[in-house]
Amino acid sequence: MKDSNQGAQSLDRRLLRLLQADASLSHAALAEQVGASPASVWRRIRALEQSGVLGPTVRLVDAARVGRGVSVMLQVRLRSHAAEERRGFEAFVHGRPEILECHSMSGEWDYQMRIVAADVADYERFLMREVLSHPNVATSASHFALSQVKYTTALPV
Amino acid sequence: MKDSNQGAQSLDRRLLRLLQADASLSHAALAEQVGASPASVWRRIRALEQSGVLGPTVRLVDAARVGRGVSVMLQVRLRSHAAEERRGFEAFVHGRPEILECHSMSGEWDYQMRIVAADVADYERFLMREVLSHPNVATSASHFALSQVKYTTALPV
DNA sequence: CATGAAAGCCATGGTAA
DNA sequence: TTACCATGGCTTTCATG
Secondary structure, rough: OOHHHHHHHHHHHHHHHHHHHOOOOHHHHHHHHOOOHHHHHHHOOHEEEEEEOOEEEEEEEEOOOHOHHHHHHEEEEEEOOHHHHHHHHHHHHHOOEEEEEEEEEOOOOOOOEEEOOOOHHHHHHHHHHHHHOOOOOEEEEEEEEEEEEEEOOOOOO | OHHHHHHEEEEEEEHHHHHHHHOOOHHHEEEEEEEEHHHHHHHHHHHHHHHHOOEEEEEEEOOOHOOOOEEEEEEEEOOOOOOHHHHHHHHHHHOOOOOOEEEEEEEOEEEEEEEOOOHHHHHHHHHHHOOOOOOEEEEEEEEEEEEEEEOOOOOOO
């Protein structure tokens, strides 16, 4: 059982690696790559889906080619940290599609997020009209990315 | 022609939105959602792929369920900014799978990146043994994410 | 108990009109 | 754009280690 579990885990990890890199592979292609049968691959993927390990299949889009070539790291401190105020700000974050990522942070800033904008003027408008005019935003700091050195959605498994 | 171009652009944008949300949709399902024929959808997607707008199809994995529940924002300043030294550091970044994103930044820090770790101890080991022992790293600052408020790969289109 | 092999059904992609 | 056809993948069943 130890061997079979190890084998299964290794198979799962290899499947996760492959699917994170290219989710368009067929079960047959995956089976060939991991050295298993298509049926076994199908069952494992289904188990990984049902256990919540495998999330959605998404298509990545080139940011520069759709006019979102500028990434800005924005840090924000709130005026009030009451639960309802925080929820209000987080709802604002979810409602703004140019905010791709937002993390609640330890340290001097409450939130850190990544915004994609068309250009500097576009970002300035977003900052002034959306963020700084939000009633619960106390202070903010913006840092522009000069280039994207690395971006991957693939977690190490 | 103006109308047809506008229609095409709107169709493309809607296709991009749908594919960014769920790349497992069939051409038939996409066609139904955007109110076009499957053949038209197929040709537009093919054009978007060849123009480089549409990137790879990937499967997202739940970080916490694969033991990568801790996100850390790491900022780094280099000792030397010579081209070759920068390339060396960026090669290091590409070689470390726990670094999911890395941006070359304006401002006081040279690079900002997001690292996923199993826990604080795991991150400490990564920081000490990998980052701070890198010959070209001068200073660094780490900020732990308390929670992921938002994470999406979907650009606004 | 999980895997591998085999087969049928079905949906899909691609093409022709 | 619509309709068609051939291709291939998905899913189940059964036998096996």
